[in-house]
Structure formats: structure tokens, C-alpha cells
Amino acid sequence: MAHVVEGKLSGKGKKVAIVASRFNDFITSRLIEGALDALNRHQVLQDDITIYRVPGSFEIPPVVKRLAGLGVCDGIIGLGAVIRGSTPHFDYVASEVSKGIAQVAIDAACPVIFGVLTTDTIEQAIERAGTKSGNKGFDAAMALLEMIDLYAQM
Numbered sequence: 001m002a003h004v005v006e007g008k009l010s011g012k013g014k015k016v017a018i019v020a021s022r023f024n025d026f027i028t029s030r031l032i033e034g035a036l037d038a039l040n041r042h043q044v045l046q047d048d049i050t051i052y053r054v055p056g057s058f059e060i061p062p063v064v065k066r067l068a069g070l071g072v073c074d075g076i077i078g079l080g081a082v083i084r085g086s087t088p089h090f091d092y093v094a095s096e097v098s099k100g101i102a103q104v105a106i107d108a109a110c111p112v113i114f115g116v117l118t119t120d121t122i123e124q125a126i127e128r129a130g131t132k133s134g135n136k137g138f139d140a141a142m143a144l145l146e147m148i149d150l151y152a153q154m
């Protein structure tokens, strides 16, 4: 019989950092609410959660990298909303934040979760921020809890 290693969803005693952008705050504040809901439902104490606000999604990776290096938490979630506008800025920001978080996640000792929405329209972002397609912040927090436990088992 093969050994299967899988993370469990327990947040007891875990310290979590959330790095969330203020750009498109009407979306990102919903993502933060979703993440807090998932963490609270899985026994992470309010006092063990720290939310770092940054101007835009572009600023998420450097802050996540710094936090990971400081070793002050068991896991980190990056939350943002990059919505395609009429300028090419979208492509630069979406590409840099996704590449940046992926790189930090590979290098970090603790798990790092990508909770950044990249959508064509505001409607698509709203759908993923607590309406008909769920809440990406909630999903990101669930993924984090699973990964924290998986790392602990390795």
C-alpha cells in the first residue's frame, strides 16, 4: 500500500499573514473577509492573524518575500484583484504578481498561497469575491491550512 501524505484542515495554534492590495478594495476587502471566515472556522485565533495592506498587487510579492524571510508566521496568503482595463497595465501587473508570488512560494520555507484574481471584467471579479462563484479569499485560506499541515508532515 502506498503512503499518501495529505494536509489536514486544522488551524489550531497557527499564525497566518495576509498580504492584501488596496487597489480594487471593493473586491479585496471581500477576499479578506472570505479568508478570515475560513481561518476562523478552522480554529485560527484572530490574534494570530496579521493583515498587511499594500497599494497594489504589484507590491504583494516583495512583502510576502520579506515576511517569509522573517519567519514570523506559519503561512502567507497574497490577496489582490487585477482587472483588465483599457490600458496594457493589466498585463504587466497580472504577469508580475503571478510570477512574483510563484517565485517566492518556491523559495519560502513556509507555504505561500496565490489569492489574486485576474479577470477581464469587474463582474467576473465580483462573482469570485463572495457571490455566485464563491470567494477566492476563502479558497486561498483553505489551501493555506492544507499546505501548512502538509509541510509539517514532510
Ligand code: INI
Binding pocket: 021, 023, 024, 055, 056, 057, 058, 059, 080, 081, 082, 083, 084, 085, 089, 090, 093
Ligand atoms: N493593481 C492591482 O492590484 N490591480 C489592478 O487592476 C491594477 N491595474 O490594473 O492597474 C493595479 N495597478 C497598480 C499596481 O499594482 C501598483 O500598485 C502600481 O503600479 C505601483 O507600483
